[in-house]
Amino acid sequence: xxxxxxxxxxxxxxxxxxxxxxxxxxxxxxxxxIDGISDSMLSTRLTALTQAGLITRTVExxxxxxxxxxxxxxxxxxxxxxxxxxxxxxxxxxxx
Amino acid sequence: xxxxxxxxxxxxxxxxxxxxxxxxxxxxxxxxxIDGISDSMLSTRLTALTQAGLITRTVExxxxxxxxxxxxxxxxxxxxxxxxxxxxxxxxxxxx
Numbered sequence: 591x592x593x594x595x596x597x598x599x600x601x602x603x604x605x606x607x608x609x610x611x612x613x614x615x616x617x618x619x620x621x622x623x624i625d626g627i628s629d630s631m632l633s634t635r636l637t638a639l640t641q642a643g644l645i646t647r648t649v650e651x652x653x654x655x656x657x658x659x660x661x662x663x664x665x666x667x668x669x670x671x672x673x674x675x676x677x678x679x680x681x682x683x684x685x686x
Numbered sequence: 687x688x689x690x691x692x693x694x695x696x697x698x699x700x701x702x703x704x705x706x707x708x709x710x711x712x713x714x715x716x717x718x719x720i721d722g723i724s725d726s727m728l729s730t731r732l733t734a735l736t737q738a739g740l741i742t743r744t745v746e747x748x749x750x751x752x753x754x755x756x757x758x759x760x761x762x763x764x765x766x767x768x769x770x771x772x773x774x775x776x777x778x779x780x781x782x
Contacts, residue, residue: 599695636756643778664778671774674767679690682739682760 597642602627602635610616610645611669616662619630644668693738697722698731700768703757706741707765710756740764 598604600625609615609623621632634657639645644665648658661669694700698720705711706721717728732755735741738742740761757765 594779595770597779598771601691667778668774671767671770674770675694678767680765682763683690683693 610661618683706757710754
């Protein structure tokens with residue numbers, strides 16, 4: 591559990607996974623979809639999630655070269671659990 | 687979601703909640719049940735969880751005075767979500 595929350599507790603992780611739950615996306619697409627995230631933060635999160643085995647990074651040879659990020663089976667399996675945590679927070683955590 | 691994980695991402699939080707899911711417990715009881723936690727860390731976590739509204743701290747006038755910690759409804763509502771995250775971690779996160 592501690593291992594899971596070490597990863598999931600990082601800001602934006604849940605939001606990035608949530609965005610990819612709708613299908614693979616490129617870097618620019620994610621950057622536009624996630625309000626308030628900087629490019630360097632998005633890049634850091636994508637790298638961490640790739641290393642943890644939750645997403646894949648696929649380079650499509652161009653031109654133009656493009657990169658697509660997609661959830662792995664492990665990443666997809668996390669969606670229902672994240673959504674329960676999210677519902678719980680909505681109902682019980684006071685808004686700041 | 688970020689708010690939830692700020693709280694849940696702290697080490698021991700899930701373990702403390704898990705222990706209280708079996709019923710109210712005193713400080714010493716929790717300290718003995720949670721392997722490897724220091725008294726000061728346990729105290730810090732209990733305070734944070736109390737402030738977040740997930741547990742209550744009840745002082746029973748003595749003698750001897752005793753203190754009991756118990757999950758609130760918000761704390762109890764979190765158990766199924768934590769257990770899904772935990773199952774997911776068990777299945778998909780590599781052991782360190």
